[in-house]
Amino acid sequence: MITANARATFSPEGPFKLTTIERRDLEPHDVLIEIKYAGICHSDIHTARGDWGPVNYPLVPGHEIAGFVTQVGSEVTKFVVGDRVGVGCMVDSCRECNNCRKGVEQYCLNGMTGTYAAIDRYGQYTQGGYSTHIVVTEDFVVRIPDGIELDAAAPLLCAGITTYSPLRHWGAAPGKKVAVVGLGGLGHMAVKFAHAMGAEVTVLSQTLKKKEDGLRLGADHYYSTSDSETFKILAGSFDLIVNTVSAEIDLNAYLSLLAVDGTLVNVGAPSEPLPVHVFSLIPHRRSFAGSAIGGIRETQEMLDFCAEHHIVPEIEVISANQIDEAWERVLASDVRYRFVIDISTMANE
Ligand SMILES: [Zn+2]
Ligand SMILES: [Zn+2]
Numbered sequence: 001m002i003t004a005n006a007r008a009t010f011s012p013e014g015p016f017k018l019t020t021i022e023r024r025d026l027e028p029h030d031v032l033i034e035i036k037y038a039g040i041c042h043s044d045i046h047t048a049r050g051d052w053g054p055v056n057y058p059l060v061p062g063h064e065i066a067g068f069v070t071q072v073g074s075e076v077t078k079f080v081v082g083d084r085v086g087v088g089c090m091v092d093s094c095r096e097c098n099n100c101r102k103g104v105e106q107y108c109l110n111g112m113t114g115t116y117a118a119i120d121r122y123g124q125y126t127q128g129g130y131s132t133h134i135v136v137t138e139d140f141v142v143r144i145p146d147g148i149e150l151d152a153a154a155p156l157l158c159a160g161i162t163t164y165s166p167l168r169h170w171g172a173a174p175g176k177k178v179a180v181v182g183l184g185g186l187g188h189m190a191v192k193f194a195h196a197m198g199a200e201v202t203v204l205s206q207t208l209k210k211k212e213d214g215l216r217l218g219a220d221h222y223y224s225t226s227d228s229e230t231f232k233i234l235a236g237s238f239d240l241i242v243n244t245v246s247a248e249i250d251l252n253a254y255l256s257l258l259a260v261d262g263t264l265v266n267v268g269a270p271s272e273p274l275p276v277h278v279f280s281l282i283p284h285r286r287s288f289a290g291s292a293i294g295g296i297r298e299t300q301e302m303l304d305f306c307a308e309h310h311i312v313p314e315i316e317v318i319s320a321n322q323i324d325e326a327w328e329r330v331l332a333s334d335v336r337y338r339f340v341i342d343i344s345t346m347a348n349e
Contacts (some may be wrong), residue, residue: 001025002032005346006131007320008058012049016323018347021060021127023135028075030135033085037317038129039064039154040339042185042246043269045327047117051271055117062129063089063115064157066150067343069141076138084144086303088157089293091115091126091136103295105140130323132346142300145307152312155185155338156303158293159313163190163242164302165294166265167197170240174198179234179241179257180219183210185330186244186267188337189313191217194242196309202238204230204254213336217314231256236284244268255280255288263287313338319345 002023007016026032044061046052065087069079079085093100093108100108113120116128128134144153163186172178178199180190187203194201195218202221203214211222223230234257241254246268255264255276262284276288294302306312314337318326326339 002133002135004131004133006060006127007323007346008060008127008130009048010058014048014324014327016130018320019058021131023133024122024124026071026073026135027137028073029137029139030073031069031076031079031085031138031141032071033065033067033087033134033136033141034070035065035067035129035132035134035343037066037151037154037343038062038131038341039158039315040323040326040330040341041158042330043158044128045330056125059117060127060130061116062131062341063087064154064159064340065115065129065134066144066154066157070133073138078138079141079143084146084150086142086144086153086157087115087129087134087136087140088142088161088299089115091140092120095139103297105295106293130320130341132343140296142296142303145303147307147310148303148312151317151340151342152315153303154340155189155313155315156306157299159185159189159338160306161294161299161302162186162267162292163244164193164305165298166242166267166289166291167193167199167240168298169291170263170265172197172199172240176200176239177202177237177259179204179238181205181225181241181243181249181254182245182268183214183337184244184333185313185335185338188213188217190242190244191219192311193305195219196305196311199240202234204241210336236260238262240265242267246270248272248274251275251288252277252280255286258284258286260284261286263289265289265291267291315340317342319348321345321348
């Protein structure tokens with residue numbers, strides 16, 4: 001067993017405390033990663049607080065992991081000691097079902113293994129990246145290109161791939177009009193990606209508070225959704241709307257903004273069902289869809305795309321003793337645009 005320092009929450013209410021966790025000894029295809037940075041994702045909070053179902057405590061969240069390989073198993077072929085690597089939302093899948101074979105392991109028919117709060121194939125409860133070390137099978141580890149700093153790389157492993165994948169799938173490209181709902185951790189990445197893919201990008205945000213930011217990040221237009229005029233002006237105009245908001249929205253109003261054959265894809269996950277009027281879809285052959293992260297191959301492609309196009313998230317680096325405070329700020333939407341924990345501060349008071 002390998003002992004790692006970690007920050008864990010011992011109840012839904014927290015707070016985080018310094019603790020130690022055990023990582024398995026390396027199997028032949030495992031790599032040991034010394035974690036340097038871990039991003040804070042809104043879903044860490046939902047999961048730890050039990051919003052999405054009961055979890056075990058202590059819980060170490062974190063599925064935006066960046067670090068170095070410090071040890072490799074006897075049959076590892078993809079990595080050597082010293083490689084800069086990342087781990088995202090999953091650490092394993094069955095690898096045999098149709099979806100795994102197609103490279104969409106996130107949709108594994110037998111259920112992918114989450115990086116934390118899941119039971120892995122060894123029967124162990126997985127613990128995430130708010131820790132100094134993690135052991136992961138090489139097939140679920142991606143390479144971080146040299147051009148991307150490790151702190152900025154971390155949020156790409158969830159916020160990055162979650163927005164990159166639907167933009168690619170629904171063909172964001174020159175000549176396409178893409179709207180991004182919400183300019184938070186996910187939304188700001190969606191704007192950067194859609195812009196780099198050549199689409200005309202519009203941000204739809206409750207207020208115009210972050211308009212300057214949005215335009216700087218690559219948006220061509222910025223509208224307030226609390227202004228009802230917005231829905232009149234933009235009716236029938238978008239090929240793709242990426243909804244990053246997990247709070248409830250008036251879906252039918254947003255669907256009315258889609259052009260013929262347009263798609264509204266949800267990457268935010270509201271806990272309550274959303275009412276969709278079928279007549280919001282029929283007249284313009286519109287689609288309402290969902291999308292979850294991306295496969296391992298696509299995650300690597302996304303990282304390479306970021307290096308090529310000089311795309312990195314906007315981050316605020318914090319020390320490990322500031323996690324509770326950072327979570328409160330995430331809940332208050334007071335972050336531009338992603339918190340990243342400096343893991344070298346793990347044992348600090
Ligand atoms: Zn996440
Ligand atoms: Zn599978």
